[in-house]
Amino acid sequence: xxxxxxxxxxxxxxxxxxxxxxxxxxxxxxxxxxxxxxxxxxxxxxxxxxxxxxxxxxxxxxxxxxxxxxxxxxxxxxxxxxxxxxxxxxxxxxxxxxxxxxxxxxxxxxxxxxxxxxxxxxxxxxxxxxxxxxxxxxxxxxxxxxxxxxxxxxxxxxxxxxxxxxxxxxxxxxxxxxxxxxxxxxxxxxxxxxxxxxxxxxxxxxxxxxxxxxxxxxxxxxxxxxxxxxxxxxxxxxxxxxxxxxxxxxxxxxxxxxxxxxxxxxxxxxxxxxxxxxxxxxxxxxxxxxxxxxxxxxxxxxxxxxxxxxxxxxxxxxxxxxxxxxxxxxxxxxxxxxxxxxxxxxxxxxxxxxxxxxxxxxx
Amino acid sequence: xxxxxxxxxxxxxxxxxxxxxxxxxxxxxxxxxxxxxxxxxxxxxxxxxxxxxxxxxxxxxxxxxxxxxxxxxxxxxxxxxxxxxxxxxxxxxxxxxxxxxxxxxxxxxxxxxxxxxxxxxxxxxxxxxxxxxxxxxxxxxxxxxxxxxxxxxxxxxxxxxxxxxxxxxxxxxxxxxxxxxxxxxxxxxxxxxxxxxxxxxxxxxxxxxxxxxxxxxxxxxxxxxxxxxxxxxxxxxxxxxxxxxxxxxxxxxxxxxxxxxxxxxxxxxxxxxxxxxxxxxxxxxxxxxxxxxxxxxxxxxxxxxxxxxxxxxxxxxxxxxxxxxxxxxxxxxxxxxxxxxxxxxxxxxxxxxxxxxxxxxxx
DNA sequence: GGGACCTAAGAAAACGCTTTCTTGTCCGTT
DNA sequence: AACGGACAAGAAAGCGTTTTCTTAGGTCCC
Numbered sequence: 001x002x003x004x005x006x007x008x009x010x011x012x013x014x015x016x017x018x019x020x021x022x023x024x025x026x027x028x029x030x031x032x033x034x035x036x037x038x039x040x041x042x043x044x045x046x047x048x049x050x051x052x053x054x055x056x057x058x059x060x061x062x063x064x065x066x067x068x069x070x071x072x073x074x075x076x077x078x079x080x081x082x083x084x085x086x087x088x089x090x091x092x093x094x095x096x097x098x099x100x101x102x103x104x105x106x107x108x109x110x111x112x113x114x115x116x117x118x119x120x121x122x123x124x125x126x127x128x129x130x131x132x133x134x135x136x137x138x139x140x141x142x143x144x145x146x147x148x149x150x151x152x153x154x155x156x157x158x159x160x161x162x163x164x165x166x167x168x169x170x171x172x173x174x175x176x177x178x179x180x181x182x183x184x185x186x187x188x189x190x191x192x193x194x195x196x197x198x199x200x201x202x203x204x205x206x207x208x209x210x211x212x213x214x215x216x217x218x219x220x221x222x223x224x225x226x227x228x229x230x231x232x233x234x235x236x237x238x239x240x241x242x243x244x245x246x247x248x249x250x251x252x253x254x255x256x257x258x259x260x261x262x263x264x265x266x267x268x269x270x271x272x273x274x275x276x277x278x279x280x281x282x283x284x285x286x287x288x289x290x291x292x293x294x295x296x297x298x299x300x301x302x303x304x305x306x307x308x309x310x311x312x313x314x315x316x317x318x319x320x321x322x323x324x325x326x327x328x329x330x331x332x333x334x335x336x337x338x339x340x341x342x343x344x345x346x347x348x349x350x351x352x353x354x355x356x357x358x359x360x361x362x363x
Numbered sequence: 364x365x366x367x368x369x370x371x372x373x374x375x376x377x378x379x380x381x382x383x384x385x386x387x388x389x390x391x392x393x394x395x396x397x398x399x400x401x402x403x404x405x406x407x408x409x410x411x412x413x414x415x416x417x418x419x420x421x422x423x424x425x426x427x428x429x430x431x432x433x434x435x436x437x438x439x440x441x442x443x444x445x446x447x448x449x450x451x452x453x454x455x456x457x458x459x460x461x462x463x464x465x466x467x468x469x470x471x472x473x474x475x476x477x478x479x480x481x482x483x484x485x486x487x488x489x490x491x492x493x494x495x496x497x498x499x500x501x502x503x504x505x506x507x508x509x510x511x512x513x514x515x516x517x518x519x520x521x522x523x524x525x526x527x528x529x530x531x532x533x534x535x536x537x538x539x540x541x542x543x544x545x546x547x548x549x550x551x552x553x554x555x556x557x558x559x560x561x562x563x564x565x566x567x568x569x570x571x572x573x574x575x576x577x578x579x580x581x582x583x584x585x586x587x588x589x590x591x592x593x594x595x596x597x598x599x600x601x602x603x604x605x606x607x608x609x610x611x612x613x614x615x616x617x618x619x620x621x622x623x624x625x626x627x628x629x630x631x632x633x634x635x636x637x638x639x640x641x642x643x644x645x646x647x648x649x650x651x652x653x654x655x656x657x658x659x660x661x662x663x664x665x666x667x668x669x670x671x672x673x674x675x676x677x678x679x680x681x682x683x684x685x686x687x688x689x690x691x692x693x694x695x696x697x698x699x700x701x702x703x704x705x706x707x708x709x710x711x712x713x714x715x716x717x718x719x720x721x722x723x724x725x726x
Numbered sequence: 727g728g729g730a731c732c733t734a735a736g737a738a739a740a741c742g743c744t745t746t747c748t749t750g751t752c753c754g755t756t
Numbered sequence: 757a758a759c760g761g762a763c764a765a766g767a768a769a770g771c772g773t774t775t776t777c778t779t780a781g782g783t784c785c786c
Contacts, residue, residue, distance in 0.1 A: 427772035
């Protein structure tokens with residue numbers, strides 16, 4: 001075997017893998033194989049190579065690697081907006097799971113803006129991601145098409161086009177929502193409102209439907225005037241709450257389709273001097289970390305970020321690595337009872353009058 | 364000029380730039396030049412090229428581009444933890460500014476974990492970022508060294524090693540903190556506590572010092588027992604608040620070194636039935652978006668995320684593009700008064716008794 | 727009208743890896 | 757002892773761009 005000299009660089013200095021090869025007195029191929037843990041390299045040589053890598057502080061150029069191997073090792077994550085606390089928690093989960101599977105992630109947010117959405121797609125395409133999880137809670141059609149056409153494995157939440165290479169994560173909203181409604185009904189509520197997300201988004205409709213269904217199950221007739229449309233933001237919650245306050249016949253409890261909306265409701269209630277839960281019960285959705293310290297701590301329907309991330313990455317990997325791609329994955333939701341829900345106003349005194357129950361003491 | 368055929372790909376299909384070149388009947392060099400808007404290409408040809416790009420839906424491979432040009436066009440952003448709402452807001456700003464300057468960003472969080480920190484560095488190095496903004500509010504020494512040694516332009520907040528290629532963003536904590544302390548003092552508070560961040564972080568110390576200094580300026584003697592150490596989380600705020608509650612001589616107002624801490628304080632106060640601001644005034648720091656809807660809305664010291672992002676990217680660009688790199692950049696802070704601050708307990712009645720003032724009515 | 731220059735576009739050489747192709751060795755067979 | 761197969765490591769061919777180097781045409785000017 002001849003000496004390993006290949007690309008002498010200007011100024012005599014070798015760069016990157018060549019420098020390592022020279023220092024370890026092996027060929028660059030061997031260095032590459034060592035780094036990639038190809039089992040056939042002689043342990044002796046491997047040791048030399050690692051030593052050289054160490055001494056030189058060599059860090060592989062990931063772009064060159066991607067180019068050479070044709071694999072980027074990156075999974076994309078498209079979210080709605082990073083400033084909604086639900087998403088950072090999701091990102092964290094996604095990153096942890098991805099890392100454990102040997103992938104890096106590329107996060108991009110649409111900000112509900114078509115321009116940004118295009119940017120998202122372009123980024124994913126330019127970076128040659130191996131798969132994309134679209135967790136915007138509202139499938140953006142053009143985005144889908146563009147990616148699907150190029151055979152990028154995709155995973156959506158709730159709903160998405162039926163096509164090979166595309167998986168779905170079905171969130172069982174009904175379970176959690178039913179628990180929530182039953183919880184309220186059990187407390188004595190009959191007048192329950194719902195603040196949805198933007199109704200043009202699929203997940204918003206899913207959640208609203210789950211609510212109507214659950215209501216019916218409890219024998220409560222849904223009233224259209226108590227179905228408000230929010231937009232997943234605090235401001236939307238505040239506006240919806242204002243509508244509720246304006247109406248003559250107010251609900252005694254409100255469910256929100258996410259925790260930010262609930263936060264807005266809580267805020268507005270505080271503003272007008274309505275006590276939660278004494279005057280109004282509030283239920284959130286998502287159970288973001290902060291729900292626990294809201295005032296009062298928010299009863300919410302939990303959707304595990306980790307489960308979601310886990311499912312998404314499992315789905316993507318299944319496609320990328322060709323290991324039995326499944327079309328659907330399930331994620332459950334469940335009620336977490338805290339202190340934003342209580343008896344409807346008047347109920348307590350009635351009960352006490354009738355000697356049927358002790359007044360509930362809140363901490 | 365000869366026909367432009369260069370790399371015929373297997374299966375007859377050309378890929379990437381070659382396909383475009385073939386379709387437009389030009390050489391790949393011309394395609395590249397067109398895309399990069401080199402002014403010397405014939406408009407005629409350029410039009411043909413763009414048409415071909417359009418028809419083929421060609422998207423350049425960004426890794427190949429980075430490799431060929433030696434420029435990644437990526438700026439790194441290292442943050443502490445993505446689940447603290449301050450950071451997503453910062454990321455958003457950073458991304459917007461970067462985008463406007465023609466850069467992409469790579470965000471990585473340390474999670475206060477040395478292992479993760481190493482991962483951060485490695486990522487930045489592997490991806491060949493052109494500069495890194497370290498906004499962890501606590502300079503991690505090893506991280507710095509590794510990057511600085513490789514001549515990656517860096518920008519820190521508050522403090523960092525004095526070295527070429529490294530810039531600093533000096534946050535004027537004193538301005539905002541002084542306003543906060545004066546605000547409290549004006550309301551009549553003399554017993555003011557402070558919950559800092561982890562004192563081993565530089566920015567935590569800076570904020571604490573600004574507080575002590577401001578206190579002195581108002582002629583109030585700082586009391587060590589009212590200087591608590593938090594950790595920038597809600598939980599830390601809760602713990603600190605517990606300490607405050609345990610002490611016999613409680614402060615009438617508390618300043619927190621970030622809003623999450625304040626949120627914890629608010630929560631704990633609620634838990635024990637302390638009314639804010641009637642029984643205790645609370646001032647936050649950062650003024651995250653959510654501060655506005657906390658219960659009660661939080662008086663906070665605002666540090667503009669956009670200013671921070673702007674300064675960071677300006678600094679980095681100055682180094683990368685060699686346009687008069689400056690060592691220091693300034694960012695200011697200022698008080699935003701909301702409803703978590705009021706007269707100290709007793710003050711109102713005293714004043715009323717003495718006929719000096721009307722009791723303040725809160726909305 | 728024929729050099730001396732420009733100019734614009736093609737050819738080809740990087741860029742830093744991965745991976746296939748080759749080749750030299752060492753063994754086991756017969 | 758000659759031959760074939762394994763095996764490990766080097767050589768070299770990509771990967772998809774950018775960029776340098778060349779070269780084919782035009783202009784200009786005397």
